[in-house]
Amino acid sequence: MSVLLDVKEIEKSFKLKGHWYHKQKFTALSPLSFSVEAKKTLAIVGETGSGKSTLAKILVGAETPSAGKIFLNGQMLQNKRFKQRCQHIRMIFQDSGTTLNPSLTILELLDEPLTLNTDLGEKERHQLIRTTLQKVGLLGDHMNFYPHMFSGGQKQRISLARAIILQPQVIILDEALAALDPSLRSQMINLLLDLQQQMGLAYILISHNLGIVRHFSDDVMVMSHGKVVESGKTIEIMRTPQHKVTQKLMMSQNFQLK
């Protein structure tokens, strides 16, 4: 299968305050490379401060890497060229309650990415919003509602609708399933898996919950202090964790695969 997203030697460091003769640098990400294929899911696990959110921000374009290149379908993604990037790589955040603008209706919320990135007319845009809402299990008439009229699970669906409305190829889920209640979480997992098959999406899942990682992902990457300590097929890593960090993570969740 062809490689969809190819990340090569990405690196990120922040300058810290210091004297001119005593420059300090904080390395958030040591050089790392990975690749994701279409219809596959890469999970990134690790503790806080391990650099997984920084990596997500770099992929989506909110941060510029210090060094390294990102290729999408063999094409290099340039820093600060958002038009190219945000059509293909979209992100869903953890808390859907705070990432939706409360003063806009769902129609206006979903209209924004369309007006900014496409040349569609008003009628076409509305039609597209209607079909996208139906795709994520909501009704087309929901587009005149405000975010506060929805429950937590429905809000997360709206975030998902906002992510898929531009027909992207990669979606980054930054703890997107953590804040949901268990019965809604399984609904959401089913929906995400269906969409992956229908639209050929690649997911990058950032999660603490190893149960979800095992169920949802094909490959896993364990990070610690900005370095990749272990990566490979999810099942193999969960069966025989090699690195201490992985073992500790699995121990802490009483997680064992036989």
Added chain:
Amino acid sequence: MNLLDIRNLSIELETPNGLILAVDRVSLSIKEGEVRGLVGESGSGKSLLAQAIIGVLEDKWHVHADRFHWRGIDLLRLTIDERRALLCRDIAMIFQEPMSCLDPTTLIGDQLGEAIDSSQLSGFFWQRKKQRQEAVIKLLHKVGIKKHNQCISSYPHQLTEAICQRVMIAIALAGRPILLIADEPTAAMESTNQAQIFRLLANLNQLKNMSILLISHDLENITHWTNTITVMYSGQFVEAGTTEQIFNKPMHPYTRALVDSSTKANLQLPPKSRLMALPGSIPILQHLPIGCRLGPRCPRAQQTCVAAPKVSSFHGHKVSCHFPLLRETVKKESAKRKIVKGKN
């Protein structure tokens, strides 16, 4: 003997449109030295129940109960002040988000010292200050903080979340409680820190014989640490029993769905297969369904479900459903046996 015995507790909310029954006749009992889990999704009234137990609800919430006993004392007969004095001594509570519960303007050492009752200190008034300091250090050691000097002289924002939660537990332990109510103690915490906090609570339970009411929204997270579990849904009692009963043989369709949707309990499922999920979403307080509140989402709902079901007990496994799951399987098994017998 039951430490806490609550029968049919209801909590009503006063609104401009009349009273809303937020918690509908929930029973809960805690034995001495037991860790009981209270599981429910958001809006299930589990935090309300905990607040009703320690009596910190505002006036707009009305609490009724058929029985509300604490170690044999009927709390409903006591005045509010007597009740508070009794419960303050015996019950302690820790909240989620420890950072926001600690006073950001006061040093940890002072906050801990405040929690220590002067009746625990013996000695003259000039010795008190030193004794208090020693008691604070002892408490910090109890919850596993070794660098006590550094911890005492820092503000909450200087500590990590796990340490803050430990400090909260230390404050709760200062009164030497018999029951500790932990309201989602590990929400928004990393898994390694979560495990530390749970282990600490388990240790306290083992060593000090302290009972713990562990409240969580996620069934799979707490099954490892509890003896018995009570499940609630949307303010109604669903099921109660030992952890094994709940997790291995759930009788209520809702518990069944919770266990089935858990990715940890179903490790044999092939990756990327569809998970079992209940349709619909959790009803909001203003639009609660009548009768069994799971009704509109329940796969086994029938016409009788518009009336609230009564609690039935099977060997200590209590379930509140018109059509519990176990009976059916028993019947099927017996039917199978009959067929086998017939063949013989």
